[in-house]
Amino acid sequence: MAAMEELLLHFTNTTTLISTFLILFILYLVSSSSSPQRKEPPGPRPVPLLGNLLLLDPKSPHTALYELSKKYGPVYTMHFGPKKTVVLAGHKTIRQALVQNDAFADREALPIISDLKLTHGIVFSNGDTWKEMRQFALSSLKQFGMGKRSNEEKIIEEAQNLIEVFQRNQGRAFDTSQPVSYAVSNIICSLIYGQRYEYDDQQFRSMVDQAITNTQLMGSPSVQLYNSFPRLFSWVGARNKLLEGASANRKRVAEIIKSLQETLNPHMCRGFVDSFLTHKIKLEESGKMNSQYHDDNLQISVVNMFSAGSDSTSSTLRYSLLIMAKYPEIQDRVQMELARVIGSRQPRVEDRKDLPYIDAVIHETQRIANAVPLTVRSASRDVTFQGHFIRKDTPVVILLSSALQEEAEWEKTYSFNPDHFLDEDGNFKKREAFLPFSAGSRNCLGESLARMEIFLFFTSLLQHFRFTPPPGVTQDELDLTPVVGFTLTPAMHKLCAISRHL
Numbered sequence: 001m002a003a004m005e006e007l008l009l010h011f012t013n014t015t016t017l018i019s020t021f022l023i024l025f026i027l028y029l030v031s032s033s034s035s036p037q038r039k040e041p042p043g044p045r046p047v048p049l050l051g052n053l054l055l056l057d058p059k060s061p062h063t064a065l066y067e068l069s070k071k072y073g074p075v076y077t078m079h080f081g082p083k084k085t086v087v088l089a090g091h092k093t094i095r096q097a098l099v100q101n102d103a104f105a106d107r108e109a110l111p112i113i114s115d116l117k118l119t120h121g122i123v124f125s126n127g128d129t130w131k132e133m134r135q136f137a138l139s140s141l142k143q144f145g146m147g148k149r150s151n152e153e154k155i156i157e158e159a160q161n162l163i164e165v166f167q168r169n170q171g172r173a174f175d176t177s178q179p180v181s182y183a184v185s186n187i188i189c190s191l192i193y194g195q196r197y198e199y200d201d202q203q204f205r206s207m208v209d210q211a212i213t214n215t216q217l218m219g220s221p222s223v224q225l226y227n228s229f230p231r232l233f234s235w236v237g238a239r240n241k242l243l244e245g246a247s248a249n250r251k252r253v254a255e256i257i258k259s260l261q262e263t264l265n266p267h268m269c270r271g272f273v274d275s276f277l278t279h280k281i282k283l284e285e286s287g288k289m290n291s292q293y294h295d296d297n298l299q300i301s302v303v304n305m306f307s308a309g310s311d312s313t314s315s316t317l318r319y320s321l322l323i324m325a326k327y328p329e330i331q332d333r334v335q336m337e338l339a340r341v342i343g344s345r346q347p348r349v350e351d352r353k354d355l356p357y358i359d360a361v362i363h364e365t366q367r368i369a370n371a372v373p374l375t376v377r378s379a380s381r382d383v384t385f386q387g388h389f390i391r392k393d394t395p396v397v398i399l400l401s402s403a404l405q406e407e408a409e410w411e412k413t414y415s416f417n418p419d420h421f422l423d424e425d426g427n428f429k430k431r432e433a434f435l436p437f438s439a440g441s442r443n444c445l446g447e448s449l450a451r452m453e454i455f456l457f458f459t460s461l462l463q464h465f466r467f468t469p470p471p472g473v474t475q476d477e478l479d480l481t482p483v484v485g486f487t488l489t490p491a492m493h494k495l496c497a498i499s500r501h502l
């Protein structure tokens with residue numbers, strides 16, 4: 001009897017097993033035949049644990065990603081360690097994904113971002129928090145002059161300060177990085193806090209220097225390794241340094257916010273922080289408390305605007321000066337156009353339309369500087385894009401550098417060639433593949449501010465100085481190869497700023 005039961009049990013188990021396999025097999029056939037769109041993007045074969053990490057050159061990962069797109073197409077799968085990621089390359093694909101599609105507007109929740117508690121604010125938040133904070137920041141920055149004449153005045157005043165600092169070097173070679181960073185950070189300080197700082201103010205200097213260090217650490221290979229293998233690499237030094245640096249920065253921001261709160265006059269807002277605090281009070285008074293207006297969202301939005309707005313802009317500006325020293329004949333043409341159209345008066349934003357060569361030089365500088373070579377999003381839902389199935393929550397790399405360096409688009413892709421942005425008659429010409437600020441609903445929030453800053457700082461400096469390599473260094477020796485971090489920055493270099501007599 002027992003043997004009979006055992007046989008029956010065995011028979012039932014085997015039948016169950018076979019039927020389960022059959023059902024799964026049929027389901028597989030049905031799913032793969034009825035929905036061919038579920039084909040995931042192709043890509044290099046991953047090796048266990050490391051995925052495709054060995055294909056990336058740490059000195060220029062964005063270049064390696066672009067090369068892979070030539071083999072696997074503009075939508076491909078890449079394994080960063082065990083993490084399956086989709087890469088989008090080429091300007092047409094990027095525009096189609098970001099402008100004509102709403103599935104890629106979320107940010108990926110990277111381990112380091114969670115550690116730094118950066119999921120509030122603007123840059124790394126999603127959903128209602130992102131919508132409310134981005135909208136509020138945009139309207140507040142516009143109110144304080146972003147893209148307007150009042151802001152133009154602030155930038156012109158700051159450019160005068162920068163000119164004075166450059167003049168103090170009396171033509172001797174100096175490192176442009178600190179003064180340029182202080183000038184650019186002061187513009188953000190004016191918009192956010194309603195005040196600028198002297199370049200020798202110790203608190204200001206350490207705030208800016210720390211923000212730069214944090215951005216570099218964030219993009220360092222060891223922090224990237226930690227993002228791919230959070231359990232294995234939580235001990236890396238760069239991560240711990242970043243946690244310490246970010247916490248020191250947050251503390252400083254909290255102190256400044258506290259002092260602004262103590263002197264707040266809701267009828268006379270000085271900047272973004274005052275607007276936020278005033279809006280919060282109004283909501284409380286009207287009983288319509290919006291849960292987004294809390295300290296974390298305020299502090300992190302402030303930190304976000306400093307980190308997103310300073311490094312990228314100062315890197316582009318430093319590149320513009322380095323390029324002038326490297327290509328003196330282009331500098332000649334810039335200065336000739338300035339002399340012909342502006343003379344010795346202060347350049348203004350409205351002059352831009354009359355300065356097509358300078359406009360082309362600035363666009364070409366941004367193309368070559370490639371300050372933000374990629375941005376990482378995440379699929380907010382299951383989506384089929386260009387025939388490829390991308391599962392919800394898959395990280396999506398938007399490879400902006402692949403548009404800026406798309407070989408089929410740019411006549412001289414790897415040279416500095418302002419003609420890319422000029423027509424046969426010397427008029428400025430827009431290019432579709434020019435995407436340094438990204439595109440769509442989650443593009444750069446500070447684009448109009450950055451464009452205004454780069455134009456006014458560049459023209460004011462070029463009006464006052466001739467930029468040359470340090471004595472003993474040839475133009476050919478000036479190296480444009482960037483240092484790779486969260487943003488790309490020019491390698492440490494010195495330049496001479498020789499005063500011109502206007």
Ligand code: HEM
Pocket residue numbers: 122123124134304305308309310312313316371372375376398400436437438439442443444445446447449450
């Ligand atoms: C040359 C200068 C700049 C460049 C090249 C640049 C580029 C970018 C890029 C590529 C993104 C990513 C967009 C995406 O994910 O698709 C971004 C985001 C952002 N940028 Fe800029 N940026 C610059 C200057 C600024 C400035 C001056 C500000 C100041 C307010 C700023 C604030 C932001 C913010 C807050 C975001 C996050 C937007 C969001 O997630 O909704 N940027 N920027």
